[in-house]
Amino acid sequence: MDLKTNLIKYVKNNLEIKKCVNEFNLYLRATFLECYSYCFVPHQKYEDELLLKIDSILDYLQDELNIGHWSEIPNTTRQAFTSVSFMKALITLRRGTDEDTIRSVLKCVDLGLLLGAPLDDNHDLLTQAASLLNKSLSTKSDLVENQRKRKLPSNLDRVVGKEVGSLNCPSIECFDKEFFKPRRPVILKDCISHWPAVTKWLDLNYLLGLAGSRTVPIEIGSHYTDENWTQRLMSLRDFIHRHYLDSSTVGYLAQHNLFDQIPELRNDIRVPDYCALSRQYDDGDDEPDINAWLGPEGTVSPLHFDPKDNLLVQVYGTKEIVLFSPNDSEYLYPHESNLLFNTAQVDPYRPDLEKFPKYNSAVAYKCLLEAGEMLYIPLRWWHHVTALDKSFSVSFWWT
Ligand SMILES: O=C(O)CCC(=O)C(=O)O
Structure with a gap:
């Protein structure tokens, strides 16, 4: 089974992903719904165009997240960021599943985890997605020496x-x-x-x-x-x-x-x-x-x-x-x-x-x-x- 199908399996309630549409103005709403229907009812292949569109929604949300103090940001805005990050992951994976693409998808999911907030019914969605993506990456190039010798003098x-x-x-x-x-x-x-x-x-x-x-x-x-x-x-x-x-x-x-x-x-x-x-x-x-x-x-x-x-x-x-x-x-x-x-x-x-x-x-x-x-x-x-x-x-x- 491909990665995208596996990610979709983590979705417990796909209507919840759509709930965040209330966060958007008319234009972004239409863009969001287009991306949404592509994720859950795929028909033609036009990922590049959709990726630009979903990035415009993420940019809008990121601006919203950067206004004022973090504690004052409505949870719904952060949840919207989670939903849209997940959709971007799905759309990107339609383009291919080579290592570089998976790394970029994992980055997008991590940003969703860092800046977003867990959804109510799909609480572990991004955590599970990240874990699956991470497992599908090879780690052979990682080996490093565990050097822990240097110690500063105490002051x-x-x-x-x-x-x-x-x-x-x-x-x-x-x-x-x-x-x-x-x-x-x-x-x-x-x-x-x-x-x-x-x-x-x-x-x-x-x-x-x-x-x-x-x-x-x-x-x-x-x-x-x-x-x-x-x-x-x-x-x-x-x-x-x-x-x-x-x-x-x-x-x-x-x-x-x-x-x-x-x-x-x-x-x-x-x-x-x-x-x-x-x-x-x-x-x-x-x-x-x-x-x-x-x-x-x-x-x-x-x-x-x-x-x-x-x-x-x-x-x-x-x-x-x-x-x-x-x-x-x-x-x-x-x-x-x-x-x-x-x-x-x-x-x-x-x-x-x-x-x-x-x-x-x-x-x-x-x-x-x-x-x-x-x-x-x-x-x-x-x-x-x-x-x-x-x-x-x-x-x-x-x-
Ligand atoms: O370990 C540190 O550098 C700071 C730890 C700290 O400030 C804390 O745990 O509240």
């Missing part, structure tokens, strides 16, 4: 502060009483030895085989407050070759929910039991927000805080981390802009005391987070994170 002794304590896999009750309730950071050891990721992810060829052709967002530049910092979409393979194995231009796959995008990788990790604890009375059982952080030595996440409790798990590599309590916020000089209100102006490694004199009153906590360990970062605690070598971390934000 933690530049920061005057207290060491964060550590415990070997404490009980949930102990963690709750000693750390979660009082909101105290701690390193938890020996909690992830059962994760398949601990061994599997050390082999880059495993990651490349599973996800080398998948499109992921990469932060380029030393850190997100830097002037030259930018974000780019690229295949995981290109990221690994250009910014990970060769780290002359630092690139960071940072704070990305890779595990919803590529569920095969989700099978390699487990949600820590500590995430069952809740500060809320009603819904303590939501899945945490799970994010991947993959990068070479030298990635820096500047001093910032997040609104949720966090377990930052170090699958491999070492990170050095400096933390401050929320009580010290005024000594850290948060940026005044709305966008960076949770990011400090002070750099704890090089504090400019003339500009930021109150920093002298801040109390720093610091630690090295090694492979196999997780750091509990209580909500609103400030943290500054530097990777000393090639590193893969997974963060679990919850409550």
Whole structure:
């Protein structure tokens, strides 16, 4: 059976794909319906013309997605992007199924996953489509050497502060009483030895085989407050070759929910039991927000805080981390802009005391987070994170 027929088999309710027509003006509506009927009731071959048309709909939607803050974009617009990306995949596959075409279709499906939103009745449509397309690509050209030798020296002794304590896999009750309730950071050891990721992810060829052709967002530049910092979409393979194995231009796959995008990788990790604890009375059982952080030595996440409790798990590599309590916020000089209100102006490694004199009153906590360990970062605690070598971390934000 051909790829297109297989993709169509994932559609549980094809009327839902059409529902997004309400998003469009008369002209786009007619264009959409033409493409739709071609996908589901194919008659003649005129893919090139239809591809131009479907691209015009995607361009229109992309403009809509770029207006205003991401959180204010209606879900229906994002769902429309999902439907149209899927249709573009179907139309493109009518042209042929050589490797280059499949790669371009996979890119289109990944953009649908990154910018769109799951449909209600066809929730896994794009995830399943991406997985099928990925499997049909050969991976023989991928083999790379797993070089992880280079390690930067730690600069933690530049920061005057207290060491964060550590415990070997404490009980949930102990963690709750000693750390979660009082909101105290701690390193938890020996909690992830059962994760398949601990061994599997050390082999880059495993990651490349599973996800080398998948499109992921990469932060380029030393850190997100830097002037030259930018974000780019690229295949995981290109990221690994250009910014990970060769780290002359630092690139960071940072704070990305890779595990919803590529569920095969989700099978390699487990949600820590500590995430069952809740500060809320009603819904303590939501899945945490799970994010991947993959990068070479030298990635820096500047001093910032997040609104949720966090377990930052170090699958491999070492990170050095400096933390401050929320009580010290005024000594850290948060940026005044709305966008960076949770990011400090002070750099704890090089504090400019003339500009930021109150920093002298801040109390720093610091630690090295090694492979196999997780750091509990209580909500609103400030943290500054530097990777000393090639590193893969997974963060679990919850409550
Ligand atoms: O590992 C990093 O670079 C930053 C992690 C982080 O900021 C987080 O998990 O909230």
